[in-house]
Amino acid sequence: MTDKLIDRNPDILGGTPVFSGTRVPVRILMEHLEAGDRLDEFLDDYPTVTREQAVELLARATTALVGDESVA
Numbered sequence: 437m438t439d440k441l442i443d444r445n446p447d448i449l450g451g452t453p454v455f456s457g458t459r460v461p462v463r464i465l466m467e468h469l470e471a472g473d474r475l476d477e478f479l480d481d482y483p484t485v486t487r488e489q490a491v492e493l494l495a496r497a498t499t500a501l502v503g504d505e506s507v508a
Contacts, residue, residue, distance in 0.1 A: 441492050458484040
């Protein structure tokens with residue numbers, strides 16, 4: 437599966453979901469945040485990931501977990 441944010445390709449890290457156009461697994465962002473790192477620290481460590489990609493991933497994760505509360 438490929439979309440503009442995430443690639444899942446068996447030829448890239450065995451199909452691990454990565455930020456599109458990179459070899460950076462999306463789980464790495466979550467691991468950084470879990471460890472208490474700021475988003476800017478993650479982006480400094482992985483400059484191939486854009487701020488827009490990281491923010492969109494977090495927005496999607498939030499929607500998946502809590503839904504769209506603005507629909508209430």
